Amino acid sequence: MFRQLSIALAVLLAAGCAAAGDEDGGDKGSSGTGPITFATGRDTTAYLQPLLDRWNQAHPAEKVTLLELPEAADEQRAQMVANLQARSTRYDVLGLDVVWTAEFAENGWIIPLERGLFPLDRFLPPVVDTAVYKGKLWAVPYTSNAGLLYYRSDLIKKPPRTWAELREQALQVTKKHNIEGYAGQFLAYEGLTVNFSEAVQSAGGQILSPDGTEVILDQSKARTALDFFVQGLREGWIPKESLTYKEEESRLAFQNGHLAFARNWPHAYGPAMSKLGGKFAVTRLPGPDGPGASTLGGVNLAVSAYSKHQQTAQEFIRYFTSLENERRVLTDGSFPPVWTELYDDPQLIKRFPYLPxxxxxxxxxxxxxxxxxxxxxxxVIASSVAKAITPPFSESPDDAAASMKTELEEIIRTQ
Known part of the structure; x- marks a missing residue:
């Protein structure tokens, strides 16, 4: 009798612990099935519900609920980190900015995935690399992104391939037409880090080593990148208003006819078409000596380490990143897909001329x-760049590059 009471008490205690785990933090490593929650930024969700409905109709016992996080990437990350640090089971599938893979994997917040479950060989190779950390696959690419140069094709006959050509054309068009020259995202936030990284890469440099353990920023490459922005702001073909621009502000300035050139992501194409019609086109970003190198953007899908239904979460990711759904990502959401073959589809190119x-x-x-x-x-990068490019230009490009490298090395040493 005593043994039976002990067993019953142990079962009750275990059930109580499990219930507490559901509320305060799950048992890490669960592989079960059941309802899941998909947490992602609000800026990427407008077209999703039909795709979720199809899954839910086919999986009534494993329904997915969409949880919309703030539009700003920094706020999305903050909410996810707070949730995961609390070991909460609320999130199952996470829509991660591609730059968060290493952080979330290193902290044990997401689980490694089996490569063979996903058709990675049919995805764009650089996009797959954003989901890999220390040789393991930690997420599955869902959307991609790369910066493009938008330009007024009614005012510019041949798009610029180099920074010198961009400068010359921007100066000419500002004199001839009542329009500003060039703008990117120059407010001191993640967008400025992206714009600076692209300029450094286009000049042939890199900020960190591929494994992220060493700062390899060459000061001359950093100075070349900073000089590009400073020269434009001093000469006026980069308007000072652009120092307050994020993606939305630069998109509106271009589509409303205030800019001849703008650096932005592909999502700006549709709104520009509705406003400008055939008066604009896109090309690759220019560099010092020819086409430059953009920075990769996009969203990867990962599984929370504290999810109670990790098996369902992985199956949902397989469904959500299928070829059929990736086509809808483009046609219904206007986001760049990750499947290579979609970029070569003649029907899609006719509808989205920027795909090649x-x-x-x-x-x-x-x-x-x-x-x-x-x-x-x-x-650190955004703050250092802002000091160099903001009038009255109190910090020289050389000084800004040197202090940036010193601060970055300190962060790498302490990680």
């Missing part, structure tokens, strides 16, 4: 610094 240029840009693009401390690195 975008494919070239993605294949030539570089990832941002790979580090578990990426957020700190980005803050």
């Amino acid at each position: 240029v975008l494919k070239q840009s993605i294949l030539a693009a570089k990832p941002r610094p790979v580090s578990a401390n990426y957020n700190q690195l980005s803050l």
Whole structure:
């Protein structure tokens, strides 16, 4: 009798612990099936519900619920990190910015995935690399991104291939037409880190070593990149207003006819078409001596280490990144897909004329610094660049590059 009471008490205690785990933090490594929650940024969700409905109709016992996080990437990350640090089971599938892979993997917040479960060989190779950390696959590419140069084709006969050509054309068009020259995302936030990284890469440099353990930023390459921005701001073909621009501000300035050139992601193409019609086109970003190297963007899908239903989460990711759904990502959401063959589809190219240029840009693009401390690195880069490019230009490009490298090395030493 005593033994039976002991067993019953142990079962009750175990059930109580399991219930507490569901509320305060799950048992890491669960591989079960059941309902799941998909947490991703609100800026990528407008077209998703039909895709979720198809899954839910086919999987009534494993329904997915969409949880919309803030539009700003920094706020998305903050909410995810708070959830995962609390070991909460609320999130199952995470829509991660491609630069977060290393941080989330290093902290044990997401689980490694089996490569053979996903058709990675049919994805764009650089995109797959953003989901790999220390030789393991930690997420599955869902959307990609690369910066493009938007230009007014009614005002510019031949798009610039070099920074010198961009400068010359921007100066000419500002004199001849009531329009500003060139802008990117120059506010001191992640967008400025991206724009600077692209300039450094286009000049033949890199910020970190491929494994993220060493700062290899060459000061001359950094100075070349900073000089490009400073020269434009001093000469006026980069308007001072652009120092307040994020993606949305630069998109609106271009599509409303205030800019001849703008660096932006592919999502700006549709709105520009609705406003400007056939008066604009896109090309690869220019560089010092020819086409430059964009920075890779996009979203990868990962499974929370604290999810109670990891098997369902992985099956949902397989469904969500299938060829059929990736086509809808483009046609319904206007986001760049990750399947290579979609960029060569004649019907899609007719509808989205930028696809061939975008494919070239993605294949030539570089990832941002790979580090578990990426957020700190980005803050240092953006802050250092802002000091150099903001009037009255109190810090020289050389000084800004030197202090940036010193601060980055300190972060790498302490990680």
